[in-house]
Amino acid sequence: MCGIVGYVGKQKASPFILEGLKRLEYRGYDSTGVAILQGGAFSLVKKTGRVANLEREVAKFNLNGTFGIGHTRWATHGGVTDANAHPHVSSDGKIALIHNGVIENYSSMKKFLVSKGYTFSSETDTEVLCNLIAYHYAKEPEVVGENRFFASVRKTLLHAEGTYGIVTMCVDLPGEMVAARKGSPLILGLGDGENIVASDVSAIVARTQNVVYLKDGEIVRLTPKEFQITTLDQEAVSPFVDKVTWSIADAELGAHAHFMEKEIFEQPLALENSMRGRFSEDSSTANFGGLNLTASELRQVDRFMFCACGTAWHACLVTEHLIERFARLPVEVDYASEFRYRNSPLDRNTLFFVMSQSGETIDTLAALREAQRKGYRVLAINNVVGSTIAREANGGIYQHVGPEIGVASTKAFTSQILLGAMLALYIARLRDMSFSDGVTYVNALKGAPDLVREALKQAPHIKAIAKRFAHHSDFLFLGRLSLFPLALEGALKLKEISYIHAEGYPAAEMKHGPIALISEKCPSVFFAPKGEIFNKVVSSMQEIKARKGPVIAIITEGCELPPGLADEVITIPDCHEAVLPIVAAIPVQLLSYYIAVDRGCDVDKPRNLAKSVTVE
Numbered sequence: 132m133c134g135i136v137g138y139v140g141k142q143k144a145s146p147f148i149l150e151g152l153k154r155l156e157y158r159g160y161d162s163t164g165v166a167i168l169q170g171g172a173f174s175l176v177k178k179t180g181r182v183a184n185l186e187r188e189v190a191k192f193n194l195n196g197t198f199g200i201g202h203t204r205w206a207t208h209g210g211v212t213d214a215n216a217h218p219h220v221s222s223d224g225k226i227a228l229i230h231n232g233v234i235e236n237y238s239s240m241k242k243f244l245v246s247k248g249y250t251f252s253s254e255t256d257t258e259v260l261c262n263l264i265a266y267h268y269a270k271e272p273e274v275v276g277e278n279r280f281f282a283s284v285r286k287t288l289l290h291a292e293g294t295y296g297i298v299t300m301c302v303d304l305p306g307e308m309v310a311a312r313k314g315s316p317l318i319l320g321l322g323d324g325e326n327i328v329a330s331d332v333s334a335i336v337a338r339t340q341n342v343v344y345l346k347d348g349e350i351v352r353l354t355p356k357e358f359q360i361t362t363l364d365q366e367a368v369s370p371f372v373d374k375v376t377w378s379i380a381d382a383e384l385g386a387h388a389h390f391m392e393k394e395i396f397e398q399p400l401a402l403e404n405s406m407r408g409r410f411s412e413d414s415s416t417a418n419f420g421g422l423n424l425t426a427s428e429l430r431q432v433d434r435f436m437f438c439a440c441g442t443a444w445h446a447c448l449v450t451e452h453l454i455e456r457f458a459r460l461p462v463e464v465d466y467a468s469e470f471r472y473r474n475s476p477l478d479r480n481t482l483f484f485v486m487s488q489s490g491e492t493i494d495t496l497a498a499l500r501e502a503q504r505k506g507y508r509v510l511a512i513n514n515v516v517g518s519t520i521a522r523e524a525n526g527g528i529y530q531h532v533g534p535e536i537g538v539a540s541t542k543a544f545t546s547q548i549l550l551g552a553m554l555a556l557y558i559a560r561l562r563d564m565s566f567s568d569g570v571t572y573v574n575a576l577k578g579a580p581d582l583v584r585e586a587l588k589q590a591p592h593i594k595a596i597a598k599r600f601a602h603h604s605d606f607l608f609l610g611r612l613s614l615f616p617l618a619l620e621g622a623l624k625l626k627e628i629s630y631i632h633a634e635g636y637p638a639a640e641m642k643h644g645p646i647a648l649i650s651e652k653c654p655s656v657f658f659a660p661k662g663e664i665f666n667k668v669v670s671s672m673q674e675i676k677a678r679k680g681p682v683i684a685i686i687t688e689g690c691e692l693p694p695g696l697a698d699e700v701i702t703i704p705d706c707h708e709a710v711l712p713i714v715a716a717i718p719v720q721l722l723s724y725y726i727a728v729d730r731g732c733d734v735d736k737p738r739n740l741a742k743s744v745t746v747e
């Protein structure tokens with residue numbers, strides 16, 4: 132939600148900031164803006180729409196300054212207008228500010244500032260924060276040991292309720308920036324004679340791989356050559372300088388038309404990276420050192436709780452199925468946004484997990500904190516190294532799939548399922564699973580990347596199916612057992628990127644309501660893998676067909692459908708139960724991708740969405 136970049140250095144700031152905003156655009160893309168400090172004033176350019184619009188606008192100005200800030204917005208307070216775009220400049224022209232988050236007490240602050248003569252040109256909470264800094268800056272005498280600007284930012288933030296990642300500049304202090312965070316990510320990039328602050332590393336790695344992840348409640352003063360971090364309560368912080376392990380090429384499109392396409396086709400490699408080094412030497416179980424739990428501690432666990440949002444929540448549902456099936460332990464899965472307010476009773480021996488690609492989803496973070504507050508150890512399955520969830524969890528498993536930039540999650544989803552399957556194996560092997568069943572399971576998981584490669588070969592066939600059905604406005608996705616969450620995921624993928632109404636249901640549940648939707652205008656996508664429920668799913672297909680509903684059947688190799696039952700058939704490799712949900716994800720990802728492309732949708736930046744949801 133909103134991407135921010137600040138640059139203090141020796142080179143022209145605007146090209147670097149624009150480049151950074153392009154990389155952060157997946158975080159929000161309603162409107163964009165830059166402010167460059169030059170010639171004793173802020174040069175401000177703001178525009179609704181994408182960074183490309185801003186770039187055209189910026190080209191009309193002579194922005195030569197080497198200090199600046201830029202923002203790409205996902206609107207919270209105030210509509211999508213040039214005026215509401217960031218950066219905001221205080222009404223006295225002294226302070227410029229970019230902000231990611233929500234200031235909850237902004238209206239009382241605004242009332243106060245209006246009474247002091249400050250004026251506002253936008254409807255945003257951010258402009259209020261900016262003017263409050265200006266107010267303190269104008270009013271306060273120099274504070275000993277702190278410069279006046281830094282002191283005024285600190286003072287303002289002590290009054291601010293809500294969440295923020297901010298970067299701000301003062302017109303009187305060229306070459307200096309102040310940034311702070313509470314609830315919204317901020318990362319410092321430490322360059323050679325230049326420093327950067329941004330919402331995520333993708334805006335930084337072009338210049339440096341040395342980064343510092345700011346923590347909540349920290350504030351930093353940056354110049355081209357140095358930075359000092361303290362807490363808002365003025366405690367000194369010794370920074371830990373981390374090294375980013377991926378390079379700029381990982382965040383580029385290459386030969387692909389969209390990041391979503393790139394990330395779908397990257398999945399064999401992503402799965403290899405997720406599992407690398409995580410099987411025991413005898414290939415009979417998984418190893419997860421990062422859980423920070425001994426085998427005997429894990430044996431005390433008699434129940435699991437998983438919390439997540441969206442696609443990650445679907446991966447939790449698959450994990451639930453696999454842990455219950457193979458480790459024979461009960462699992463509960465909850466939406467993080469519900470759990471945080473539900474005050475759910477938890478058993479003493481429950482082990483709590485959160486799953487989050489970004490590690491910044493505010494509801495998932497709140498669920499983690501709520502569980503920790505209740506005294507639980509919380510473990511995280513997470514992709515973004517150094518993210519807030521990764522840092523606040525008591526241990527966990529990194530996904531290692533590299534940056535996921537397409538707003539619709541694909542490679543992170545299959546990696547989460549893989550890690551859930553490995554976790555199920557790990558727990559099962561501590562309990563009742565035999566050595567030889569463990570070896571069979573491990574071999575199956577090791578084969579997952581090749582099976583996904585095989586499934587990806589169906590792309591041209593799925594593209595043709597997508598063309599045939601792209602004009603429909605309702606879809607059902609139906610699956611059972613571990614593929615019921617895949618039905619939910621298929622429906623979510625389709626609706627989020629192509630704006631087609633779609634619902635996911637357990638296949639047999641369809642006759643308890645959704646069947647009323649069925650007509651020749653509403654296709655149903657069925658998962659019908661080989662196994663005990665194949666015939667049951669075929670019966671559900673018959674019920675749809677009897678009502679003239681088109682059927683798209685995803686079957687595994689070796690299955691035979693009655694002639695004429697399915698309008699289209701997609702065949703995926705037959706595989707072990709633990710791998711099936713991973714392989715089954717491929718056709719629904721491709722189907723939604725090609726339908727969205729056919730309908731001319733902006734696949735990587737669907738309307739109203741943003742990659743990491745850092746507001747409630």
Ligand code: F6R
Pocket residue numbers: 440441442443444486487488489490491492495538539540541623624627742743744
């Ligand atoms: C859908 C999608 C979202 C995310 C959800 C959680 O394609 O990407 O539903 O899965 O916002 O995000 P993370 O995993 O970053 O917590």
